[in-house]
Amino acid sequence: MATVCNTDNISVFSDVVTFTTGEQGIDGVSNKTVMLYPNPASKAVTVLCNAPAELTIIDQSGRTVLSTTIASSTSVVNLDELPRGAYFVRLLNNQGTSVHKLIVK
Numbered sequence: 001m002a003t004v005c006n007t008d009n010i011s012v013f014s015d016v017v018t019f020t021t022g023e024q025g026i027d028g029v030s031n032k033t034v035m036l037y038p039n040p041a042s043k044a045v046t047v048l049c050n051a052p053a054e055l056t057i058i059d060q061s062g063r064t065v066l067s068t069t070i071a072s073s074t075s076v077v078n079l080d081e082l083p084r085g086a087y088f089v090r091l092l093n094n095q096g097t098s099v100h101k102l103i104v105k
């Protein structure tokens with residue numbers, strides 16, 4: 001528990017959360033092997049991936065809103081059915097799993 005005092009000398013208690021960032025995706029898959037563009041996107045997003053993968057787009061509440069297979073190294077995913085917002089794109093293949101943030105505008 002950390003104590004933070006504002007200018008009125010009122011103590012506010014908060015949990016301390018530590019985040020570790022780096023170049024690795026989940027399970028050690030380098031995020032450099034996957035590219036999503038444009039991001040933010042409106043109509044479609046191009047996915048560059050070094051191997052075929054299962055692609056899942058997940059909304060902020062954790063629901064899967066789109067699921068497809070990426071068969072080639074360059075694939076275009078249609079976003080017309082998705083409302084504006086922030087999403088997570090999960091790619092799963094024989095090399096592991098990586099997760100990326102996607103903004104639909």
